[in-house]
Amino acid sequence: MQPFALLHRDGADHVEVLTGDVLTVRTLDEIPLVKDRPTLAVIPYRQIAERGFDCVDDGVPLECLLVDSRTTAPLADFPAGPLRLRPGGFDLSDEEYGEIVETVLRDEIGHGEGANFVIHRVYQATVDGDPVAAARAAFGRLLAAEQGTYWTFLVHTGSRTLVGATPERHVSVADGITMMNPISGTFRHGSGRLIDFLADPKEVEELYMVLDEELKMMATVAEHGGQVAGPYLKQMAHLTHTEYLLAGRGSLDVREVLRETMFAPTVTGSPIENACRVIARHERRGRRYYAGVLALLDHDDQGRQSLDAPILIRTAEITPDGTLRVPVGATLVRHSTAAGEVAETHTKAAGILAALGASGHAAAPVRPEAESPEIRAALAARNDHLARFWLDSREPGALTVPALAGRTALIVDGEDTFTAMLAHQLKALGLRVTVVPWQSAVARTPIEPDLVVVGPGPGDPDDLADPKMAAMRDLVADLLAARRPVLGVCLGHEILAVLLGLRMHRRDSPYQGLARDVEVFGRERRVGFYSSFAAVADADRIDSPCGPVEISRDPADGTVHALRGHGFAGVQFHPESVLSRDGVAILAELLPIVTAGAISPATNG
Numbered sequence: 001m002q003p004f005a006l007l008h009r010d011g012a013d014h015v016e017v018l019t020g021d022v023l024t025v026r027t028l029d030e031i032p033l034v035k036d037r038p039t040l041a042v043i044p045y046r047q048i049a050e051r052g053f054d055c056v057d058d059g060v061p062l063e064c065l066l067v068d069s070r071t072t073a074p075l076a077d078f079p080a081g082p083l084r085l086r087p088g089g090f091d092l093s094d095e096e097y098g099e100i101v102e103t104v105l106r107d108e109i110g111h112g113e114g115a116n117f118v119i120h121r122v123y124q125a126t127v128d129g130d131p132v133a134a135a136r137a138a139f140g141r142l143l144a145a146e147q148g149t150y151w152t153f154l155v156h157t158g159s160r161t162l163v164g165a166t167p168e169r170h171v172s173v174a175d176g177i178t179m180m181n182p183i184s185g186t187f188r189h190g191s192g193r194l195i196d197f198l199a200d201p202k203e204v205e206e207l208y209m210v211l212d213e214e215l216k217m218m219a220t221v222a223e224h225g226g227q228v229a230g231p232y233l234k235q236m237a238h239l240t241h242t243e244y245l246l247a248g249r250g251s252l253d254v255r256e257v258l259r260e261t262m263f264a265p266t267v268t269g270s271p272i273e274n275a276c277r278v279i280a281r282h283e284r285r286g287r288r289y290y291a292g293v294l295a296l297l298d299h300d301d302q303g304r305q306s307l308d309a310p311i312l313i314r315t316a317e318i319t320p321d322g323t324l325r326v327p328v329g330a331t332l333v334r335h336s337t338a339a340g341e342v343a344e345t346h347t348k349a350a351g352i353l354a355a356l357g358a359s360g361h362a363a364a365p366v367r368p369e370a371e372s373p374e375i376r377a378a379l380a381a382r383n384d385h386l387a388r389f390w391l392d393s394r395e396p397g398a399l400t401v402p403a404l405a406g407r408t409a410l411i412v413d414g415e416d417t418f419t420a421m422l423a424h425q426l427k428a429l430g431l432r433v434t435v436v437p438w439q440s441a442v443a444r445t446p447i448e449p450d451l452v453v454v455g456p457g458p459g460d461p462d463d464l465a466d467p468k469m470a471a472m473r474d475l476v477a478d479l480l481a482a483r484r485p486v487l488g489v490c491l492g493h494e495i496l497a498v499l500l501g502l503r504m505h506r507r508d509s510p511y512q513g514l515a516r517d518v519e520v521f522g523r524e525r526r527v528g529f530y531s532s533f534a535a536v537a538d539a540d541r542i543d544s545p546c547g548p549v550e551i552s553r554d555p556a557d558g559t560v561h562a563l564r565g566h567g568f569a570g571v572q573f574h575p576e577s578v579l580s581r582d583g584v585a586i587l588a589e590l591l592p593i594v595t596a597g598a599i600s601p602a603t604n605g
Contacts, residue, residue, distance in 0.1 A: 058286020081137025088125025098338035112532030117269035120329035164315030213265035219420035222248025290327035403592035405430035414457025454492030493570030497535035528579025
């Protein structure tokens with residue numbers, strides 16, 4: 001059978017029918033991008049290695065359908081039919097999956113390795129009859145029964161068949177605008193009240209964290225970062241999710257956009273690089289196409305590149321021998337429980353199988369709760385304490401601080417691309433910014449910026465056996481010795497605090513994706529934390545090897561929120577996070593003093 005794809009995109013009254021030849025390529029750069037001939041790429045999770053990130057390499061290929069025929073057909077041409085399966089089950093038992101959840105919560109989130117991680121399991125069964133015919137019947141059922149999908153699709157490459165209804169755009173490029181669509185939080189219709197789901201702290205924080213993570217990606221691929229719209233409800237036939245929409249103008253090759261956004265935090269975690277390490281450590285098997293993307297690469301009428309790439313979730317993979325795989329994942333955050341995440345994977349798998357019409361998984365449709373004024377108010381209230389920097393449009397130069405205009409800043413990335421968001425904030429304040437990885441010997445280069453920002457990253461700041469921690473500590477020590485202005489953010493702040501003589505401790509409960517109102521140099525500020533460690537001080541001022549230091553600390557336990565001295569400062573929180581309502585204001589007040597090297601510890605800001 002000739003390779004083909006059936007695509008129904010959100011709001012369309014027809015199905016796109018694509019046929020052509022299939023080409024297997026090694027890298028995203030090799031995906032053909034030819035005018036007048038679209039390419040549909042089926043991108044597996046293993047391509048994350050192109051970013052230098054860890055993964056279990058299962059050898060699953062990156063296949064490209066080179067489209068030579070593109071037609072449309074009415075929805076009625078694809079009648080619904082059941083997907084008949086022999087009894088199956090999960091590749092990991094509930095007990096095995098629950099043990100992995102508990103281990104990740106304790107050893108990864110609890111030890112500062114990240115804010116959230118997605119761990120998957122796979123429901124496996126066998127299809128009765130011809131696999132492609134079964135997939136076509138399931139595709140028709142998805143068209144008829146599902147709602148709220150971004151793409152409903154069937155892709156047959158000859159060696160595999162994928163059929164699904166994904167709710168989530170990963171990234172798109174059209175008319176020079178790049179868009180992303182973080183979706184998180186899962187409410188099963190009929191399981192309770194939607195208003196209670198919207199008030200659940202776990203669900204709220206989970207969406208904020210993936211919003212932050214996709215803003216990091218947008219900060220890399222869009223010229224001025226991403227502007228946030230939402231939140232909205234994404235209502236499907238059996239589930240409702242919450243979502244934001246991000247948009248920004250960009251000019252990168254669409255294959256580069258795909259590379260820089262591999263892969264969505266909603267199916268990996270954050271920070272993304274360490275999330276990939278955690279996934280490889282604990283899953284210990286390949287993900288095949290789960291968490292990857294379908295990507296339709298094309299050109300518009302003006303010859304500009306275009307891209308439409310949904311995430312490969314809510315998807316069944318069927319091999320020629322009839323083996324069916326339905327991978328599902330749960331997002332683990334500090335509020336998670338093993339029982340809750342096990343239940344979520346069952347809910348997701350049952351929802352997919354019911355939507356596909358798998359026998360034994362039929363489910364009566366439940367009418368979603370209407371968007372009442374109460375629901376709309378609950379959604380709008382989620383933005384009350386978020387950073388307007390990412391939600392509002394503004395004129396160029398509106399935030400420029402005269403004392404910073406034209407000065408240079410070098411940001412050292414500790415393996416957390418929050419640094420890309422931080423760069424946009426510093427540029428908005430008037431600085432000229434360069435971002436480099438921690439591996440660069442920054443202090444020993446001839447570059448002498450007006451400010452060095454030692455940025456965030458995962459890990460234990462006291463673990464000097466970790467090459468990153470040892471190198472970043474040496475860097476900060478060199479900067480202090482040379483009296484070069486330095487700002488530490490999160491991990492950078494922790495390293496700075498240790499060198500100034502403060503002790504570190506691991507928090508009893510991780511501050512991962514947590515917004516708090518805290519005092520920062522005499523003023524109450526709303527800021528977002530992503531940390532499992534904190535410095536502790538017994539007084540508001542100390543004498544250090546670098547002179548007197550003023551400290552803003554929690555009166556209850558002495559944990560340090562911020563510190564400053566002559567030519568240096570540190571903040572435990574993330575001023576760049578969407579959770580930090582007052583982040584830009586803090587930077588605007590702090591940085592002119594740091595770069596002037598004229599802080600007076602006796603003076604409150």
